[in-house]
Amino acid sequence: MWRRFKRGAADDSRAGLSIDDSRVSFASVHRRKDGTLRLAASVIDEGAKKSGKDLQLAARMDNIDPRKSKVTAVLPDASYQVLLLEVPNVPADEVNDAARWQVKDLLDFPVDETVVEVFRLPRQSTADGKPIGYAVAARRRSIQEHIELFKSANLPLDVIDIPELCQRNVATLLPQDEHGVAFLHFTQNRGILTITRQGVLYLVRRIEKGHGAINAAATGEFAVADLEPTSELDILREPDEYPQGDDLSRSDLVSTIVSEIQRSLDFYDSHYDCPAVSELILSPGSNFGGLAKALNDQLGLAVSSLNLNRLFEMQSEMSSQEQSACLLAIGAALRTESLAA
Numbered sequence: 001m002w003r004r005f006k007r008g009a010a011d012d013s014r015a016g017l018s019i020d021d022s023r024v025s026f027a028s029v030h031r032r033k034d035g036t037l038r039l040a041a042s043v044i045d046e047g048a049k050k051s052g053k054d055l056q057l058a059a060r061m062d063n064i065d066p067r068k069s070k071v072t073a074v075l076p077d078a079s080y081q082v083l084l085l086e087v088p089n090v091p092a093d094e095v096n097d098a099a100r101w102q103v104k105d106l107l108d109f110p111v112d113e114t115v116v117e118v119f120r121l122p123r124q125s126t127a128d129g130k131p132i133g134y135a136v137a138a139r140r141r142s143i144q145e146h147i148e149l150f151k152s153a154n155l156p157l158d159v160i161d162i163p164e165l166c167q168r169n170v171a172t173l174l175p176q177d178e179h180g181v182a183f184l185h186f187t188q189n190r191g192i193l194t195i196t197r198q199g200v201l202y203l204v205r206r207i208e209k210g211h212g213a214i215n216a217a218a219t220g221e222f223a224v225a226d227l228e229p230t231s232e233l234d235i236l237r238e239p240d241e242y243p244q245g246d247d248l249s250r251s252d253l254v255s256t257i258v259s260e261i262q263r264s265l266d267f268y269d270s271h272y273d274c275p276a277v278s279e280l281i282l283s284p285g286s287n288f289g290g291l292a293k294a295l296n297d298q299l300g301l302a303v304s305s306l307n308l309n310r311l312f313e314m315q316s317e318m319s320s321q322e323q324s325a326c327l328l329a330i331g332a333a334l335r336t337e338s339l340a341a
Contacts, residue, residue, distance in 0.1 A: 001075075001117055001119075001136060001159065001160055001161045001162055001165065012030060012031040012032070012033075013028070013029070013030045013031070013068065013069040013070075014028070014029055014069050014070050014071070014072060014158075014332075014333045014334070014335060014336075015027065015028045015029075015069040015070070015071045015072070015332075015333055016028075016029075016071070016072045016073075016074065016166070016328075016329040016330060016331065016332025016333035016334075016335070017071060017072070017073055017074065017155070017329055017332065018073075018074035018163075018166075018326075018328040018329040018332065019073075019074070019076055019149075020076055020077070020187060020188070020328075023043060023044065023325060024043070024044045025041070025042070025043045025044075025325050025326045025328065025329040026041065026042050026043070026326075026329055027039065027040070027041040027042075027326055027329040027330040027332070027333040028040045028041070028069060028333055029312075029330070029333040029334055036313050037173075037311070037312050037313065037334075038312070038313050038314070039308075039312035039313065039314045039330065039333075040314065040315065041314075041318065041322070041326040041329065041330060042326070043322060043325040043326055070156070070158040070159075071150070071155055071156055071157050071158050071159075072158060072159045072160075072161050072166075072332035072333065072335050073146055073150060073157055073159070073160045073161070073332070074160075074161060074162070074163055074166055074328045074329065074331075074332050075138065075142070075143075075146065075160055075161065075162050075163075076142075077162075077163050077187060077189075077190065077192075078189075079138055079139065079142040080136055080137060080138035080139075080142070080162060081106070081107065081108060081136070081137045081138075082134050082135070082136055082137075082162070082164060082204060082206065083103045083106055083134065083135045083137065084132065084133075084134055085099060085102055085103060085118075085132065085133065085134070085135050086130050086131070086132055087099075087118060087120055087130075087131040087132060087133045088102060095118050096116050096117055096118055097116075099116050099118045099135045100114060100115075100116040100135075100137070102135070103116070103135050103137060107137055109139050113139055113140055113141065114137050114138070114139060114140065115137070115138055115139075115140045115143060116135050116136065116137045117135075117136050118133050118134070118135050118136075119133055119134055119136070119165075119201075120132075120133040121133050121134070121201070121202060121203070122200055122202060122272065124271045124272060134204065136162055143160060146160055147160075159335065161332055161335065163187070163192055163328050163331075164192055164194065164204040165201070165331075165335075166328045166329075166330075166331030166332045166334075166335075167183065167185050167192055167194050167283075167327070167328065167331050168194050168196055168201045168204075168331070169331040169332075169334035169335055169336075170183070170283075170306075170327065170330060170331045170334065171183040171194050171196045171281075172196055172199045173311050173334070174281060174306070176279050176281065177196050177197065177198065177199065178197075178198060179197070179275055179278070180195065180196070180197040180202075180268075180274055180275060180276075180277045180278075181195070181196060181197070181277060181279055181280075181281060182194070182195050182261065182264070182265070182277050182279070182280045182281070182301070183195075183196070183280075183281045183283070183306075184207075184261070184280060184281070184282055184283065184286065185282075185283035185286065185324075185327060185328075186209075186210050186211050186214065186283070186286050186324075187210050187211065188210050188211045188212050189208075189210040189211075189212065190206055190207060190208050190209065190210045191206070191207035191208075191209055191210060191257065191260075192204065192205075192206060192207070193205045193206075193207060193260065193261060193264055195264060195265075195268050195277060197274055202268055202272060202274075203264055203267060203268055205260055205263070205264045207256070207257055207260045207261075209253055209256055209257060211288070213253055214253060214288040214289070214291060215288055215289075254291070254294045254295070254298070257291075257295070258294075258295065258298045258299060261280065261295070261299060262299065265277055265299075277301070278301060278302060279301060279302045279303070279304070280295060280299065280301045280302070280303045280304075281303075281304055281305070281306050282295075282303065282304070282305045282306065283305075283306055283323075283324060283327055284305065284306055284307065284308060284320045284321075284323035284324045284327065285320040285321050285323065285324030286305070286324070287305050292304070292305060306323075307320075307323075308323045308327075308330065309323075
């Protein structure tokens with residue numbers, strides 16, 4: 001997205017740093033010549049004040065030195081908007097400015113204070129075939145504050161990216177991505193759904209229900225699928241192994257999540273000449289109160305939970321909660337030029 005402030009060192013190493021509420025998450029991915037990915041990650045959960053000192057502390061944990069890597073920062077999800085639009089038919093160097101005025105009535109902040117970047121989606125198979133994409137709109141002040149924060153921490157910021165594209169980077173590692181996969185991740189306040197196929201992003205959707213709402217609907221039980229996996233992904237457990245909470249499967253909250261996922265799948269099926277998506281992957285720590293089973297029952301998709309320990313080489317395995325907290329930072333560290341939007 002918004003780039004390039006400084007060039008880093010080698011192309012086979014990148015760091016990612018995500019700040020969300022009071023949490024600072026850091027990850028470093030080293031791409032080895034044999035194709036394996038070496039991951040180090042850490043999280044400062046409580047008491048982080050979004051200061052340069054906190055970023056330095058996150059970087060030092062697990063002996064990570066971001067000065068030896070390019071660094072991608074993840075823009076906090078409350079500081080920008082993602083808007084679907086028809087890509088303006090103007091010269092390439094004028095697209096972002098034209099899109100800014102095209103979406104001005106949909107913005108939560110004044111258009112004069114807004115910076116916009118457009119990333120295109122694959123060409124549709126519909127009759128009109130008009131190019132569509134997403135306009136990412138953020139306050140210019142938010143971008144500048146993020147840059148200043150990294151300067152105060154003396155960290156070499158290279159790119160500022162958004163959670164949706166960081167999540168896309170993780171999804172492209174999944175075996176299911178070859179034929180098309182839906183990937184759902186929850187932050188505290190919202191869900192993010194992506195659909196990717198063969199490394200290409202086809203759709204993103206925000207769901208305005210997050211960890212807090214789902215946890216409350218599951219009667220306060222923080223129930224996470226945490227079985228020993230048999231492959232890159234945890235398998236879906238049998239129905240009687242799921243904590244049922246307060247009948248989560250029939251709650252209005254799950255109905256909302258199901259509706260948003262179904263709308264996304266319908267859009268994908270109707271706009272692209274691709275095989276239907278047959279599997280939904282939940283990010284680590286997202287199977288609250290048997291959410292996977294509820295989604296499987298109502299969507300008719302295979303639903304399973306991601307275990308990052310099977311995708312990376314690391315010094316010690318991460319818990320589901322740690323994986324969830326660090327997922328966007330890991331996605332930021334997975335950024336490559338081929339995946340850049």
